[in-house]
Amino acid sequence: xxxxxxxxxxxxxxTAVIVAGLLIAAVFTVNRPFLFGMAFGAVFSLFxxxxxxxxxxxxxxxxxxxxxxxxxxxxxRILIVLAAVWIALNYPSLLxxxxxxxxxxxxxxxxxxxxxxxxxxxNKEVDTPPSKEN
Numbered sequence: 752x753x754x755x756x757x758x759x760x761x762x763x764x765x766t767a768v769i770v771a772g773l774l775i776a777a778v779f780t781v782n783r784p785f786l787f788g789m790a791f792g793a794v795f796s797l798f799x800x801x802x803x804x805x806x807x808x809x810x811x812x813x814x815x816x817x818x819x820x821x822x823x824x825x826x827x828r829i830l831i832v833l834a835a836v837w838i839a840l841n842y843p844s845l846l847x848x849x850x851x852x853x854x855x856x857x858x859x860x861x862x863x864x865x866x867x868x869x870x871x872x873x874n875k876e877v878d879t880p881p882s883k884e885n
Contacts (some may be wrong), residue, residue, distance in 0.1 A: 755811075759804045765861050766797045773854075788839055788847040792854020795835035799828045800858045 770790045777786035806824050813819060832855055839851040 762800060762861055766793055766858055769793055769857055784845060785847040785850040788850025789854040791846050792835055792851035793857040795831055796855045796858040799831045802827045
C-alpha cells in the first residue's frame with residue numbers, strides 16, 4: 752500500500768505543477784477564463800484522484816480484514832465533476848466551461864502518459880542479467 756501512496760503523491764506533485772503553470776499563464780495572457788477554468792478543473796480532477804486513492808485504500812483494508820465496507824466510488828467522482836461544471840456555469844466571466852472540462856481530464860491524461868516514461872527503465876531492468884554473487 753505504501754507504493755500506492757508514493758504513486759498518488761507523485762501525481763499530486765505533477766498536478767500541482769500543472770495548476771501553478773496554468774495560473775501563471777492565466778496572469779500573463781488575455782484568455783484568462785479558459786486558463787482559470789483549466790486550473791479549476793485540474794484541482795477538481797485532483798480531488799477526484801484523491802477519492803479514488805481513498806477508495807483503493809479502503810478496498811485493500813477491506814480485503815485484509817475480510818469486512819465489507821461501503822464506498823461511494825464512481826458516484827462521488829460524478830458528483831465532483833457535476834459540482835465543477837455547475838460552478839463554472841454559474842461564473843462564466845471567471846471560468847470557461849470548456850477549460851474546466853479539459854482541466855477535469857488532467858489527472859486522467861497523467862495516468863495514461865506518465866507510465867510511458869518508466870518503460871525505458873523497466874526494459875533496462877528486464878534486459879540486464881542478474882549479477883553473480885559468490
